[in-house]
Structures are given as C-alpha cells and as structure tokens.
Amino acid sequence: MTHYSLSLLGFGNVGRAFARLLLRKQAELSRDYGITFSVTGIATGRHGMALDSAGLDLEQALARVEAGQDLAHLSTQPAPADIPAFIQACGAQVLFETTPVNYETGQPALGYLHLALELGMHAVTANKGPVVHGYRQLTDLAAQHGRQFFFESSVMDGAPIFSLFRGALPGARLLAFSGILNSTTNLILGRMEGGESFDDAVAYAQSIGIAETDPSGDVDGWDAAVKVAALVTVLMGFPFKPQQVKRQGIRSLSPQDIAAARQQGKRWKLVCNARREGDGIEAQVSPQMVGPDSPLFSVGGTSSVVQFETDVLSSLSVVEGNPGPETTAYGLLADFLNAVRTQ
Numbered sequence: 001m002t003h004y005s006l007s008l009l010g011f012g013n014v015g016r017a018f019a020r021l022l023l024r025k026q027a028e029l030s031r032d033y034g035i036t037f038s039v040t041g042i043a044t045g046r047h048g049m050a051l052d053s054a055g056l057d058l059e060q061a062l063a064r065v066e067a068g069q070d071l072a073h074l075s076t077q078p079a080p081a082d083i084p085a086f087i088q089a090c091g092a093q094v095l096f097e098t099t100p101v102n103y104e105t106g107q108p109a110l111g112y113l114h115l116a117l118e119l120g121m122h123a124v125t126a127n128k129g130p131v132v133h134g135y136r137q138l139t140d141l142a143a144q145h146g147r148q149f150f151f152e153s154s155v156m157d158g159a160p161i162f163s164l165f166r167g168a169l170p171g172a173r174l175l176a177f178s179g180i181l182n183s184t185t186n187l188i189l190g191r192m193e194g195g196e197s198f199d200d201a202v203a204y205a206q207s208i209g210i211a212e213t214d215p216s217g218d219v220d221g222w223d224a225a226v227k228v229a230a231l232v233t234v235l236m237g238f239p240f241k242p243q244q245v246k247r248q249g250i251r252s253l254s255p256q257d258i259a260a261a262r263q264q265g266k267r268w269k270l271v272c273n274a275r276r277e278g279d280g281i282e283a284q285v286s287p288q289m290v291g292p293d294s295p296l297f298s299v300g301g302t303s304s305v306v307q308f309e310t311d312v313l314s315s316l317s318v319v320e321g322n323p324g325p326e327t328t329a330y331g332l333l334a335d336f337l338n339a340v341r342t343q
Contacts, residue, residue: 001034004340005055007041007090007121009083009112010098011065013209014126014153015044017325018096018332019058025333033337041090042071043083045099050075053091083108087115094339096332097125103217103226103242106133117141117149122339126153126328128223131230132241148339153331155181155227156304157323163338164318165235172310174235176275179306180299181227183323184211184218185250185270187302192258193267198251210302220249221270224285228272231306236274238281246284253287266291269299272306295319 006022008015022037029035038055047064050056050071057074064071072079080086087095095116099109106129113123113130117138125131130138131151142149152162165172180186184205191201202219205211217223225245232240250270261268266289274283290296295317299305302324307317320327 001030001036002340003036003038004094004336005040005053005090005092006037006094006096006336007043007087007092008039008096008098009043009087010096011042011044011047011061011071012098013325014098014328014332015042015096016062016065017329018098019062021326021329021333023058035337035340040092041086043086044071048072049079049086051077051080051086051089053077083112084115087112088119092116092121094122094124094336096336097123097127097130098332099127101127101129101226103129103222106130110134110138113138113149114141117145117147120145120147122147122336123149124332124335124339125149125151126332127151128154128226128230132226132233135230135233136239148335150335150339151230152335153328155230156306156318156320158327158329158331158334159304159318159320159323160334161231161306161318162234163334169310169313172312174308174310176273176309177231177235177306178271178273178296180269180296180304181272181306182218182221182224182270183302183304184215185221185224186299186304188219189250189253189258189268189270190300192253192255193262197255198253219251221247221285224270224272228274228283228285232274232281232283236276236281240281240283244281244283246286248284248286250287261289264289264291267297269296271296 041051043049048070080089109127110130116123131154138149188201225242225247228245229240229242271288272285301322303321305319
C-alpha cells in the first residue's frame with residue numbers, strides 16, 4: 001500500500017467535484033491500486049486556505065465552502081501569505097491545479113505548476129493556459145525531477161485525448177483534426193435552432209452555469225482557439241499560441257442564418273480545425289454549416305467531438321456526451337493514477 005499526500009489549488013465546481021470523486025473512489029483506489037491518500041492542503045479564491053499535514057477532513061471542507069464559510073477553521077497551520085507560500089507549505093506529493101484560465105499568458109497558473117515541479121511534486125492541471133504557454137518547459141522540468149506534468153482535463157474534460165496518443169497510439173503521427181471543442185457555443189446554437197434569440201440562448205447558458213457572466217471567451221471563439229492551440233502544441237509537436245488560430249465566433253449568426261441552414265437540412269456548429277501544411281500548421285475556429293454526413297451534425301447540447309486523421313489511421317473520433325464538473329474531475333483522477341504508476 002502506497003500513501004500519497006495531495007494538495008488542491010482551486011476549490012470551485014471542478015475542485016469540489018474532484019474532492020467528492022476522491023471520497024467515492026477511496027475504497028476502490030485502496031483495493032484495486034494499493035493507493036491511500038490524504039489531502040494536506042486546499043487553497044481557494046474566496047474561502048481562504050487550509051493546511052494540515054495529517055490530512056484535512058474533505059467532507060467538512062466541502063460542507064464549509066458550499067455553505068459559504070471560510071476554510072481557515074480546518075487549518076492546523078497559520079495561513080500562508082500567498083499561493084506560492086501555500087505550495088511550499090502544503091507538503092504534498094501531487095498538486096492539482098484548477099484555477100481560472102489566462103488565455104494570453106497562462107499565468108499565474110504556469111508559475112504555480114513550475115514551483116510544484118521544482119519542489120518535487122507531480123503537477124496535474126485542468127487549465128489550458130499552462131499547456132499552451134508552458135508545455136515544453138513544464139514537461140522538461142517534470143522529467144528533470146522524475147515527476148509528471150499531466151493535463152487530461154484541459155481539453156474535452158475527462159475524455160482521454162492526450163493520453164490516447166501518449167499511450168494507445170504509439171508511432172502515430174497526427175496530420176489533422178476537426179471537431180467541436182466548446183460546449184457552450186454548441187448549446188447556444190442548438191437553442192437558437194429551436195427558435196431562441198442569441199441573447200436568450202446565452203442567458204440560458206449563463207443560468208445553468210455553463211457560460212460566464214462575460215461570455216466572450218466562448219462566443220468569440222477564444223476558448224475554442226486555446227484548445228486548438230493546446231492540441232497542436234502537444235499532439236502535433238508544434239508550439240502554437242491561441243493568437244495564431246484564425247478565429248471567428250458566433251456573434252454574427254442571425255436567426256435567419258439558422259433558419260437557412262435548417263431549410264438545407266444542415267446545422268451551424270463552431271468548428272475547430274488544424275492541419276499540417278508544409279512545415280507549418282493551418283488552424284482555425286469558425287462557424288460552419290454541417291450536414292447529416294458529418295460526424296459533427298448529431299453532436300448536440302453540451303457534448304463535444306474531435307475527429308483525428310493520422311498517418312496510420314485515416315479517421316478516429318472521440319465523442320463526449322454532455323460533460324460536467326464530474327467528468328472533468330475524472331480527468332484529474334486519471335492523471336493522478338497515470339502519474340504515480342509511471343514513477
């Protein structure tokens with residue numbers, strides 16, 4: 001039996017879903033993998049921090065945060081001055097980072113993960129920013145310290161995209177991919193197809209917690225662009241930034257456009273594409289009409305899909321149906337297990 005101390009940096013919807021998943025899987029991890037764990041640190045944006053080298057009570061932590069209470073009551077150590085001090089004090093072997101994404105620089109999450117790796121921790125993130133802006137740096141640093149930097153949940157939640165190529169497709173060279181990578185716009189377009197206005201569809205997405213108060217990251221294509229950049233960077237081995245992705249969002253689509261597509265038996269989707277062209281990559285995010293012959297046509301609601309073209313498999317698709325925080329949490333758990341099994 002091997003025991004691991006864990007630290008959670010970020011305790012929002014995904015962080016709390018991960019905590020609940022750890023509790024639910026605790027007996028299974030012990031029985032099937034010989035793994036026990038304790039959470040020695042939790043840092044939140046609005047509810048303070050808690051540290052306990054003997055292990056925090058996860059159920060109490062969940063209850064306090066969901067009741068709007070501070071976590072300091074659970075801490076056996078003085079509150080660190082900032083997040084770097086928290087990382088240094090948490091004494092964890094694995095850091096899970098789920099803080100908000102920064103599309104432009106990946107900071108401050110990039111710096112947090114760098115520090116965790118320097119301190120000898122495995123670093124697991126659901127954050128796209130550090131993958132796009134620091135993939136090679138963090139991967140090389142992890143190797144220097146005999147640790148892993150994993151990020152399965154950064155694109156398509158818990159669907160095995162990065163680990164698919166890392167483990168199941170050795171020797172396959174990715175030539176191109178196409179898909180729907182932003183679930184919010186997929187939901188909005190589906191509701192517009194049902195007769196809602198753009199504003200009403202956005203308001204609905206906000207009401208169920210899918211869209212942010214400022215939905216521009218989704219509707220203007222930035223979230224999709226950073227996911228394209230992450231896939232190109234990691235799976236195609238070509239460092240790529242979101243600003244290099246040709247980007248058009250869905251704001252310009254009118255009810256008339258939606259109706260015209262329906263009359264043709266087609267649907268609008270915010271489609272992500274990337275393809276090797278000579279020595280470079282051509283990548284774009286744009287609204288496109290797709291017909292029933294496309295694998296994207298029937299992907300509705302908040303579901304996502306990506307279709308890969310490799311030099312050995314002409315077409316391979318992965319579809320994720322209506323994900324939520326729980327599926328993102330599973331990606332973190334899978335990364336944890338894969339990280340500690342490859343030590």
